[in-house]
Amino acid sequence: MKAFDCAIIGAGPAGMSAAIELAQAGADVVVLDRADRAGGQIYRSAADSPLPDAAHLGPDYAAGADLITRFEQSGATHLAGADVWHLGDDGRILFSYQGETRELHCREMLLCPGAMERPMPIPGWTLPGVMTAGAAQVMLKSDAVVADGAVFAGSGPLLYLIVAQYLRLGVQVAALVDTTPRKHFFDAAPLMPRALQQLGNLRKGLSLLREIRASGVATYRYAENLEVIGDNRATGLRFTASGQQQEVSADTVFLHHGVQPNLNMSRAMGLAHHWNSAQMCWQVTVDVFGQSSVPHVSVGGDGAGIIGADGARAAGRVAAQNILFRLGRISQADRDQRVRADLNGLSALKPFRRFIDYLYRPTEALRLPRDAETLVCRCEEQSLGDLRKGFEHGARDPNALKSLTRCGMGPCQGRQCGHVVAGLLAQWRAESPEEVGYYRLRSPQRLLTLDELGRYDTVQAEAAE
Template sequence: MNARTLTNAEQLAARYDLVVVGAGPGGLSAAIEASSAGARVLVVDENPGPGGQIYRAITRNTPEQQPFLGKDYWKGSSITAAFVGAAVDYAPSTTVWDLEPADGTGSCDDVVVGLTIGGTARRIRARAVILATGAMERPMPVAGWTLPGVMTAGAAQIALKSIRGIPKGRIVLAGCGPLLYLLAAQLLDAGADIAALIDTTDRRQRLPALRHLPDFLRSPYVAKGLALLIKVSRRIRTKSDVSELAIVGTEKAQGVAFRAGGRQQTIAADCVLLHQGVIPNINLASAAGCAIEWNDRQRAFQPQTDRQGRTTAKGVFVAGDGAFIGGAQHAAVSGRISALAALRDLGLSIPSRIDESAGQLEAERQTYLRGRGFLDVLYRPAQQFRAPHDQATIICRCEEVSVGALREAIALGPPGPNQLKTFTRCGMGPCQGRLCASTVTEMMAAERRVSPDEIGTYRLRAPVKPLRLSELAALPQTRDAVIAVTGRVPEEPSTLQTEKGNTP
């Protein structure tokens, strides 16, 4: 049996055993595992095809046409082929904007998922949901980062994978982390003109990282990482020990000014790519009411989960980089572990068989986690880039809130980011804080001289993604809603939606 691709709301079932949100390595692996046990599975994906960010456009690309993407990218071919051959429903170009966990009282034992497909909004039910929403780039707000010609490394990689898009002119990459070097290598092989790579890695993190070096040397990342560093350093002008960074230009980016080794320098550029690591994408988990905790080593908030990915919200699991950053191979194993846990909770497989498989997968997962501590500590972004000081630098791009405005509001004493919104509207734009949440937390923590754990982060509400009124209007109305608005009891209640969005 092959995956059934859904393009409109009428093709959706009213209820699934499992809904997987995201079609990266974690989501694909979870769906394959669950469907092989006979579960009825729906995979919801914002992208037009499976693969997620790491394997984006894998079903359309070929090694002959895109050899610059590298060997690790083509590992996605096997997992996507297995997914295409699985008995699942697949809804590409579909947005999940709401998630209501089971209430645990017996009145509603299902998770309710609000989504939009083909321009029409629907609510469906699932016995369990696995969030495989992956990672997002940590924002790197520096002076001039809102100028045309400046983008994130992840955005440039999307263009490269999706349409073989390469920025025109002289490119400067700036920031820290393995992805910055991976993208540099890919762009080089694709024929891009790279003027320089400006590495903002905090040299003070080298010593703390050394205690994690033995594990890293036993990890699958050593040879690949060294080869990448050597390749990039030999072919690209690289600047390290960078303590300050700003984008130069008026109407568009024209260069990068930075301080390295105590000396001020400027490099001309037509395009600047910024990156300082990735953090879990927690927006949907947060809006669903899952408890969120602080991971100090990765300097990020993440959903609170057990080892199988169960969150504090009934029926909701999180797998892959959406739970904590572990990489693509770890995400694939994590997805399978969460799927097995969901099958066990739903009584859809033999417990002893699940325990045996889960034990083997856990051992495999630990292999991929080796060396993670070394990378997390070594590439922890420097404080001045996590909590910038330049008063004019924009932090909230949606509402155009600057560092200066935020610092003035923080001085007034709001206890956390949610209260800070009322002073500045920071985090109230269409992205609901995706591009400013981590920076706001870091700034408040630095001002108060406390841990970000004490500050917290934005608590989101549905709709998590922008939703058109026409999409909302397309939702089937509940009987209670009709009575509330019209004051009349509908004549044919059987045609209306009931029980938290489920049709009878």
């Protein structure tokens, strides 16, 4: 079987940018992505938006169309609809494609799994009608579907962006419930002078807030004690703001308080990880080139730590040049010269990123559940009370708790509950999440049918479709 020089998992900003660099250098590169078209979450449908005027989504989204076009014309092999479920130490990759199991081999791997939204396990968060702000964007970008009269709750740039996009499209928004604590503004203030080096990014954020304020939509600041109202489905949101209890009626509630790296692939491969105390999440440990603890595996974009779309594109290009060096196609001196501008750009983003991390740091009240009946593991329907009982019966780490309660054994394999479980155990043990650890993950990374496993084929660099 002829191996690819490099296999890239994920066709978001980092994956596409890396593929363009590698293909232009003459490398045999294949990009595996579960979506039907490249773009990732940020640039989803940017090249073929179903909206009559995609300009309502902003210039950053429009910039994704050019990247997608350049990627599709780069000569890289792109397998859309390929759902990777095994990554081997020997360069072997197994994935589902068109109802069959496919196998390929590669000399280098670049994981670009992107980010996922942080769960907000407040009372009622599992009721029908409750979704994430990211889900609102998926519906809007993929199918031009909106939820009229929804309430948006949480904090952070993505939340404000989707509210602004709704308002530009003339969609009614019931309320914006902003949970950013007053204290966070004071905590982040000392970081503002250095963040001003990224004045353009600051202006974007301030512009969104001004746009929302000018619209007249009801906005509640410093909100606490959030609770989704409803018995069989969501009927609104109850919370406290300015010392008074408030209630907003809505059939749809969108929640958001930040994103975190999607770790399942890197965890299943056994890559080294560390706890990021600023972003309150685990992330894979990589060097400046995206090189992980396993020699032939690199990680790029938000999958290696939240850096945003521009940062992800730069990180993808940097990882690609390092892979070309590892493949023996360029010298170390060439690599260092080619990545200098992008590394400088990524370094310049760090003060702004740090400011954002402090300002929108997820509060414990929204990061961890408080009500014993609140579900933590949606797949196995395990509540906070169930997990507490498991802890009291001797489960002191995530894997022991999984064994006792089945929390994390469902179809999502802990993607939703992993950080919450680590946070709860850290709280109960009075230790840091890094001391507590994370789930031990293995392949396959998704549910498979026997019929799919029985249909097996290989993909080779010289015969890739």
